[in-house]
Amino acid sequence: xxxxxxxxxxxxxxxxxxxxxxxxxxxxxxxxxxxxxxxxxxxxxxxxxxxxxxxxxxxxxxxxxxxxxxxxxxxxxxxxxxxxxxxxxxxxxxxxxxxxxxxxxxxxxxxxxxxxxxxxxxxxxxxxxxxxxxxxxxxxxxxxxxxxxxxxxxxxxxxxxxxxxxxxxxxxxxxxxxxxxxxxxxxxxxxxxxxxxxxxxxxxxxxxxxxxxxxxxxxxxxxxxxxxxxxxxxxxxxxxxxxxxxxxxxxxxxxxxxxxxxxxxxxxxxxxxxxxxxxxxxxx
Numbered sequence: 001x002x003x004x005x006x007x008x009x010x011x012x013x014x015x016x017x018x019x020x021x022x023x024x025x026x027x028x029x030x031x032x033x034x035x036x037x038x039x040x041x042x043x044x045x046x047x048x049x050x051x052x053x054x055x056x057x058x059x060x061x062x063x064x065x066x067x068x069x070x071x072x073x074x075x076x077x078x079x080x081x082x083x084x085x086x087x088x089x090x091x092x093x094x095x096x097x098x099x100x101x102x103x104x105x106x107x108x109x110x111x112x113x114x115x116x117x118x119x120x121x122x123x124x125x126x127x128x129x130x131x132x133x134x135x136x137x138x139x140x141x142x143x144x145x146x147x148x149x150x151x152x153x154x155x156x157x158x159x160x161x162x163x164x165x166x167x168x169x170x171x172x173x174x175x176x177x178x179x180x181x182x183x184x185x186x187x188x189x190x191x192x193x194x195x196x197x198x199x200x201x202x203x204x205x206x207x208x209x210x211x212x213x214x215x216x217x218x219x220x221x222x223x224x225x226x227x228x229x230x231x232x233x234x235x236x237x238x239x240x241x242x243x244x245x246x247x248x249x250x251x252x253x254x255x256x257x258x259x260x261x262x263x264x265x266x267x268x269x270x271x272x273x274x275x276x277x278x279x280x281x282x283x284x
Contacts, residue, residue: 004134004154006186007145011122016143018075020124023092023167026072030094033057037268039225041099041160045069048080048090059089059172076169079122084178087171088117095130095166101158103133103231103241104268106151116175118183121147124169127162131194136235138194141168148186155240155269159232199234199244208248224261240265 030043034057046054047070050062054069064087070077080090095101106119123143131138132149134156141147149156160166173179207226214223224245231241242265249257265271 002186002188004150004156005132005139005141006148006183006188007192008120008148008182008186009146011144011146013144015075015079016122016124019073019079019122019169020167022073022075023124026069028069028092028094029054030092031055031057037102037104039098039100039102041096042101042158043094043096045092046089047073047076047092048087057091061088064089080169080171083171084176085120085171086174086176086179088174089172091170093168093170095158095160095168097160097163097165099160100225100229100232102228102268103155103157105153105155105270118173118175118179119149119151120171120173121149122169122171123147123166125165125167127160127164127166129162130160130166131158133157133159133196133232136196138196138232140192140194142189142192146182148183152270155231157231159229196233196235199230199236199239203234204244207244208251211248240269242268 028045030045032038032040032043034042044057046057046067048064048066049056050060050064052065052067054067056067066077080087121141123141123145126141126143128140131140133139134154207230211223211226214220214226227244227248228241230236230244236244242261245261246258246265249255249261
């Protein structure tokens with residue numbers, strides 16, 4: 001599990017509280033990006049990127065510069081610029097109550113150089129029902145820690161089933177001496193992990209019946225979201241939520257929707273990107 005996510009070091013509570021106070025006062029220009037990858041309610045604002053524009057959130061290799069928001073966040077700036085990390089991109093990410101980030105992998109679709117890098121999370125505001133979701137477990141990134149995520153090595157998603165928004169400071173970083181030292185001391189408290197139950201045939205049948213009812217009322221999007229949310233609730237084994245959707249439509253004789261979701265699987269999991277861990281070359 002440490003390969004995918006871990007706690008790298010503690011962050012004093014007053015430091016976290018100060019950064020959150022900065023964010024609360026700064027009138028952050030939140031924007032919804034990557035709309036295909038979310039249910040709605042997943043918002044970002046860039047703090048350090050290639051252009052200096054907080055609305056630019058398409059990740060790229062660069063020597064990042066501060067965006068126009070950073071001067072309004074002095075304690076965030078002090079934390080980021082005093083970290084000793086080699087930054088690639090820094091963002092604030094907000095996940096509203098009831099929001100889902102669908103199953104995916106990262107970095108592969110951005111045409112990034114093949115150099116070691118990691119994504120670090122600093123939870124500024126969170127709740128126990130806001131989690132990062134991995135294939136067999138979910139992880140609650142507790143406040144007070146710097147967290148590591150290897151988003152290109154495993155399928156993952158996120159959801160916030162709490163009543164308040166979740167705000168994380170996200171640092172995409174190149175490996176350097178500071179980060180290597182942090183990773184060498186990584187740990188993971190067991191109470192941050194929650195096992196997901198395996199998806200049974202009986203549960204899949206229940207999802208299909210619920211989806212049929214929604215589709216019968218003309219709510220196809222809500223019907224299909226039931227299967228995308230299955231990744232957040234269940235261990236799907238070697239399957240993905242997109243495989244579940246393909247099976248659902250195939251069993252109902254809808255080859256077009258089946259093929260649509262098999263194509264989406266390639267896109268969301270970066271299966272067509274050479275060098276990506278899940279790359280599947282096209283066969284002639």
